[in-house]
Amino acid sequence: MKTYDVMVIGSGFAGMAAALFAARRGLSVAQTGATGGIDFSTGFIDLLAVHPITEQKVWEDPFAALAALRRDLPAHPYCRVSDAEICRALEEFTLFLGEHGLCYRGRAGKNTLTLTSAGTMKPTYLMPCTAWNGVEAWEAKAPALIVDFHGLKGLSARQIAEVRKDSWPELKVARIKFPGMSGELYPEHMAWSMADPARRAELAISVAPLAGDVDYVGFPAILGMTDTAAVLRHLEELLGKRVFEIPTLPPSIAGPRLRAAFDRGLPTLGVRTYTQKLITRAVCSDEGFHFTAGSGSTSVELFARSAILASGRFFGKGLKADRHRIQEAVFDLPVTQPEDRSLWHRPEFFDPRGHEVNQAGVETDEALRPLNAQGRVFHPRLHAAGAILAHQDWMRMKCGAGLAIATAYKAVASL
Structure with missing residues (x-):
């Protein structure tokens, strides 16, 4: 049986961050988990943009929003993490991504509005560098061309222009054939093909006559898989324009890019990843935890002195539900949850208050150690991080990745 200092259960933002932070501190780490939210990510790292949810109040300063949240919602997981810890967590996380080909940028202490595939402007704290020129184009209302492709379903340039026609009148659109491909297109295939400079040159030849006198050209997020900055720079040279990416609807290329960065980087730090294996058995003892990962002939027996539960909610298979609970x-x-299933959802899908089921999760102490039914620490060396934590609605509050990364940092620090 293999023994580790830490078992990280989950492979979404919180699980990847926890594995990174633990390994960087010299701990031996095993990681298990199903496909996590990171695989369907837009690539944006939201810190906190909306509070209170009922008022839909959008904040430019996420740290002012955090102060208000901690005052109003003392049970929220962000109340377990200081601003300084959040900043250190984001810095270490994005530094790692930068080391593995994914540059991130933002404005210190400020949320930034960035364009989505629906044509809306989303407030976020950090974004891939490949999206930043789009921010500058939007803020200047500069002449810009949005390009989409026949056969690609995840982004419509025409829809973006229609939504933004009053606020960005000099936005133009074009739909073209993607070089070398036909039929239904998939962002990951397109991104891999863009590794070839010749394919980029073909794309530029198709776009150049349409760009005219615009200053910026926006593409769906298909500009490479690993070295996106180099692909973007080459297209800028070919077009003589500033270029930016817009994430497509999930599954977009942003998620696979993030996962690929972790797949490259975590093993070099000594992390042992048991890919796509769920924990099927967990036995606690004073010494630590005995786990079975997977099932049948491919299952693996593991022992860990401590564990971080970062398994997410329903999508990550951290929570499961039947007809009753x-x-x-x-x-x-x-699991903290509404008393009756009839209270899980409100009658209106877009009710501004959200749905109670979206705040279901695990209660913890100040060190993010889960509590048992009596309100006491379940195990002194079990911590929790990310979406599985109770009392937060990350989607409506625009705080998903930031909360996952920050609580993973705190969980590791608390080991």
Whole structure:
């Protein structure tokens, strides 16, 4: 049986961050988990943009928003993490991504509005560098061309222009054939093909006559898989324009880019990843945790002195539900949830208050250690991070990746 200092359960933002932070501190780390939210990410790292949810108040300063949130919602997981810890976590996380070909940028202490595939402007804290020229184009209302492709379903340039026609009148659109491909197109295939300079040259030849006197050209996020900055620079040289990317609808290329960066980087730090294996058995003892990862002949027996539960909610398979209640899938920890299933959802899908089921999760102490049914620490060396934490609605508050990364940092620091 293999022994580790830490078992990280989950492979979304929180799981990847926890594995990174633990390995960087010299701990031996094993990681398991199903496909996590990171695979369907837009690539943006939201810190906090909306509070209170009911008022839909959007904040430019996420740290002012955090102060208000901590005052109003003392049970929210962000109340367990200081601003200084959040900043250190984001810095270490994005530094790692930069080392593996994914540059991130933002404005210190400020959220920035960035264009989405729906044509809306999303407030976020950090974004891939390949999207930044789009921010500058929007803020200057500069003449710009948005290009999409026949066969690509995840982005419509025409829709973006229609939504933005009053606020960005000099936005033009074009739909062209993607060089070397036909039929239904998939962002990942397109991104891999853009590694070839000849393919980029073909694309530029198609776009150049349409760009005219615009200053910027926006593309769906297909500009390479690993070295996106080099692809973008080459297109800028070929077109003589500033270029930017817009994330497509999930599954976009941003998620696979992030996962690929972790797949490249975590093993070099000594992390042992048991890909696509769920924890099927967990036994706690005073010494630590005995785990079975996977099932049948391919299952693996592991021992860890400590563990971080970063398994997410339903999508990451951290929570499961039947007709009556929600359960935590690994340790059967108590889950804070509405008393009755009829209270899980409000009658209106777009109710500004959200749905109670979206705040279901695990209760913890100040060190992010899950609590048992009696309100006491379940195990002194079990911590939790990310979406599985109770009392947060990350989607509506625009705080998903930031909360995952920050609580993973705090969980590791608390080990």
